[in-house]
Amino acid sequence: MFSLQDKHAVVTGGGSGIGKAVCLLFAQQGATVHIIDIGEEASSATANEIRQNGGKAEAHVCDVTNQQQVTDIFGSIKTIDILVNSAGVSHIGKADTTSEADFDRIFNVNVKGVYNCLYAAIPLMKQKGGGVILNMSSVAAVVGLVDRFAYSMSKGAVAAMTLSVAKDYLADNIRCNSISPGRVHTPFVDGFLKKTYPGKEAEMFEKLSKTQPIGRMGKPSEIAGLILYLCSEEASFITGTDYPIDGGFIKLNT
Known part of the structure; x- marks a missing residue:
């Protein structure tokens, strides 16, 4: 079960944290993993670790806020079966303490970055006859968190984009889901x-x-396990859904 043999997966933010855990697990399950990260050292380290364990990986240095960079790199990859939008940044602040520069930074990485990758990947998936997209939302999209104004805004946008993409590409055999970690x-x-x-x-x-x-x-490996399931054939009946993975944060914090 959960085999990704012969699949080509693109994981943004794959140089560290959750993104790295996803890359390692996908490679273990047979995928060729394309690691997208703004840091050359981080992306190369993940790729080298995968290769040392007998897996297949390629490292790509890319700023997801730059659409030309994204389309060029995705175009060079050519075949994309799975896209995991894991790249993201956080910020602490309220509406009246968040500077315009910080707001723009959060929007550009967490919202525009996801859009840029969707823009580049979906045509390739359509050409191949289908694919799977997994977006990284957050509990911040559905509950009020103190001092997380811009971050919550960005993750709410990711949740909305997930639903829109899931609806728009049903006929193209493209599934799109999100998860909301605590x-x-x-x-x-x-x-x-x-x-x-x-x-x-x-x-x-x-x-x-x-x-x-x-x-x-949570542990990055635990988050990666849910992502693996949602990107596998075993989840072929699931689209347009967000999965909290939060240790009970949303439902049990009363």
Whole structure:
């Protein structure tokens, strides 16, 4: 089950965190993985790890906010069966404390970046007769989070784009779903804690972990497992759906 043998998968943000976990798991399941990341060192490291374990991978340096870069790289890949839009950035701030520059940065990466990849990948999927798209939304799209104004805006847009794409390409055999993670322990979290709470990292990590009713943060590998299922043939009857994977955050935080 969940074989991706002979599939070509593109994963944005594949150099670290959830994106990297997806790349490693997809390769393990037989896919040729195309790792898209803005950092050359990070994308190459993921690709090398996959190859060292007998998998197939290619690293591509790309700024997803630049449509020309995206279309050029996707055009060079030529065959895309699966697209995972995992690249994203976060921001802390309310509506009146978020600068225009920060708002634009969040929009450009988290919204326009997803659009650019959809714009480039969908024609290739149509030519091949179908494909699967998985977008990274967030619990922030459906619940109010303190100091996450711009980030929540961007993830709400991702959720809406997911529904639109799922509806528009039914006849083209293209499925499109999203997932909404809660807090996941990634290098980004560690960097955020070090920068924001110097000397109190362990204390704040514990506090943030406890906001999930299950009592801990998720692991990137756990998120990757759900993504693998939704991108596999076993999920061929699923489209236009968002899956929370949040340790009970949405439904059990009362």
